[in-house]
Each structure stands twice: as structure tokens, then as C-alpha cells.
Amino acid sequence: MKKKAYSEQHRKVVVVGAGSVGATYCYALAQSGLADEIVLTDRNEDLMKGQVLDLVHGQPFFPTVIIRSGSAEDYKDAQVVVITAGAAQKPGETRLQLIKKNAEIIGSIAEEIARHECKGVMLIVSNPVDVLTYVALKRSGWENTRVIGSGTVLDSARFRYLLSNYCSVDVHNVHAYILGEHGDSEFAAWSMTNVAGINIDEYCPFCGQCSNWKERRQHIVQEVRESAYHIINYKGSTHFAVGLALVRITGAILRSQNSVLTVSTLLDGEFEIKDVCLSVPCIVSADGIIRIIESPLTPEELTSLSRSGNILRKVIDFM
Numbered sequence: 001m002k003k004k005a006y007s008e009q010h011r012k013v014v015v016v017g018a019g020s021v022g023a024t025y026c027y028a029l030a031q032s033g034l035a036d037e038i039v040l041t042d043r044n045e046d047l048m049k050g051q052v053l054d055l056v057h058g059q060p061f062f063p064t065v066i067i068r069s070g071s072a073e074d075y076k077d078a079q080v081v082v083i084t085a086g087a088a089q090k091p092g093e094t095r096l097q098l099i100k101k102n103a104e105i106i107g108s109i110a111e112e113i114a115r116h117e118c119k120g121v122m123l124i125v126s127n128p129v130d131v132l133t134y135v136a137l138k139r140s141g142w143e144n145t146r147v148i149g150s151g152t153v154l155d156s157a158r159f160r161y162l163l164s165n166y167c168s169v170d171v172h173n174v175h176a177y178i179l180g181e182h183g184d185s186e187f188a189a190w191s192m193t194n195v196a197g198i199n200i201d202e203y204c205p206f207c208g209q210c211s212n213w214k215e216r217r218q219h220i221v222q223e224v225r226e227s228a229y230h231i232i233n234y235k236g237s238t239h240f241a242v243g244l245a246l247v248r249i250t251g252a253i254l255r256s257q258n259s260v261l262t263v264s265t266l267l268d269g270e271f272e273i274k275d276v277c278l279s280v281p282c283i284v285s286a287d288g289i290i291r292i293i294e295s296p297l298t299p300e301e302l303t304s305l306s307r308s309g310n311i312l313r314k315v316i317d318f319m
Contacts, residue, residue: 011036011254014070014078016109017085018042021125023051024243025082026067030055033063034251039070039078042085075116079286080253082246083109083136086126102126103135103319110136110147121253121288124149124264125246129182130312131319133264133277145288149264151279152178152186154245156262158224159188166216167209169195176200177262178224179301180278180308187304188221192281192295249284256286265289271302273309276316280305 013035015022019042026038038055042048052069059067075081086102106126113122122140124133124147133149140147155178164171176193180186193200195207210216231238252259262279270292271280281293297305 009079010077012039012074012078012080013037013250013254014039014041014074014081016041016081016083017126018044018048018051019084020237020239021242022082022084023055024239025084025125025246026051026055027058028243028247029250030058030065030067031062032247032251033065034247034254035065037066037068039068039074041070041072041074045069072112072116075113075118078118079120080123080250081113081118081120082123082125082250084125085109086132099128099131099315100319102128102132106132107135107139110140114140114142120146122147123246123249123253125242127182128315130264130277130279131315134266134312134316135319137266137277143288144266144268145290147266148249148282148284148288149182149277149279150242150246150249151264152180152182152262153249153279154242155182155186155224155227155279157241157245158227159220162220162223163193163195163200166220167195167203167207177281179262179280180305181312182264182279184225185304185308185311186225186279187301187308188217188224189295189297189301190217191298191301252284253286253288258283258285258290260284260293263289265292267292267309270294271297271305273306276309276312278305278308278312 015026018040029035040048040052048069055067124136126132129149137147159176159178160171160174164174173196177189178186179189195203204213228238260281261284263282264277264279265282266277267273281295283290
């Protein structure tokens, strides 16, 4: 039987975790018109029911979509399962203790999704996203291509925003990627950065927006790395931009868009890195990751990518 086109399918998205990120993602997804059904699940039933009730009251204002609370039974026919659940760090708790706790939470959810014979794509959002993507992949037993992390899709968006500001160019004409760990060892792939199709090294001489471009580059990358810390210091958490980044990834899957996105995926020799999940350019479509794009990075960028991989490998080994 011929596979149905995406427009003929019932596009169902299950969101695990009704906290600020999960709820904001549902809100943005509902307005996008991408999904036919959004199912929200959470161990905290009152929170889950409250978020759903708040969302459905907005239905007269956005495209037609079913929004409801659900359970593990909803995994079976979901095209995308988005996991935003996780424990918050408690006073006196170390980062490694928190990672171990969240690894157990995400691992249990991944096993449950697999038990319900879901045929869709699992999208991990919970942090540290690269480590938890690795855990979800191993615990689910799924193919590498169907378990992906949100990775540095948001970091790349922050990078594009900052470049557009510094260069005084519409952000939609700036193409740029942050690669590696979604964390402190991430780096800017300047060799892949362009404005209106012009490589950044060629664009800068006639841009004229700054006097010392090399110094400004370092400042921009530092701003990207520290963005989340600033937002958390100001208001406690980040959720608006990450919700929109998740909608972008979801759209690539539901619409079979073959989009190039820097999602976190398991590397198996690509860029000479093995058995670790981190962000590299990937083509994302209905079945998850179609292909990893082994971009011709500079030697310095390859070293930075390898460093990220080594850092993540050490965390995994300690768990």
C-alpha cells in the first residue's frame, strides 16, 4: 500500500511534561496549524489538566486542532513524541546527581514509548539534552534516526539573531550554525556562516558595522553560550524561544520537509567521533534523521567538535 502523504495523515503529537517548556511548546504548536491533535501528559495530573483547559479556551483564536490530556496509550499512534519532563536541581544536589536522576526518568519514559510500539519520532528536550538523548536511544532500542535531541537548534537561532543585529541584516538572510554540545563546549561553525549566500569572511570587509571583526566574533559566541544563563537569572527559566525551536523541528517531521537542522544525534564515525550524541547538521524529515551532513569543517572546528564529544563521553561514562 502506498504511504500516505503527510497532509492525509492524522498528525498527532504527544508531549511528555506539562511544565513551562512543554506548555509553551503546545501553545506555539497549536497556533502553527501543523498538528491535528496535541496530547499533553504529566505525572502531575492537576498541572496537566490545568494546562489543557487553559489551552482549549484559546481554540476560537487558532487553527482547528484537538488538544487534550492523555496517557501512555497515546504513544502508539503518535507521529512525534516530545519529552520535556525532568527533575529540577535541588539545594545541595550536584550536577552529576541531577543528571543521573533525569537519566532514569527519561530512560523509563523511552522504554514505555517503545513498549507501546510507537512508530514515530522521539524528540528529547530535557537537559542535558545530548546525554539524555543518548540514554533515550539506548533504553528504547530504537534506530539512531528516530531518537533525536533538540540540540543546538535554539543556540543556532540565537547566533543568527546576534549576527543579524551586528550586521544590520534581516535575520532570515543570515545562515549560521552552532555545533557540538548544547552547553559550554558548543562552538560557532564560522566556515558555514553566510549572509545572503556570501561567506562571512567575504562579507565582513564591506559590511562596515564593526572595527574589529575577530574580536567581535568571540564576543558573539560568548553571548550565545551565556544567553540561557542571563534569561534564567532574569526570570528563572527559558521557554518561549525553545518552544518555537521545537515547533520548527516538529514541522520538519510532520511535513517531511528535509530541513537542515542542528539536532543532537548519535555519531558512528562521522567527523571521526563515535558513540556519543551531539549536534551536527542533519537532514530531518518524516522518519527523523535522513542523513548527517559531514560539512567540510576547518581543523580548528573539528577539534572543537571532538572536544565536545569527549566532554559528553566522560559524563556518560560517569553515569
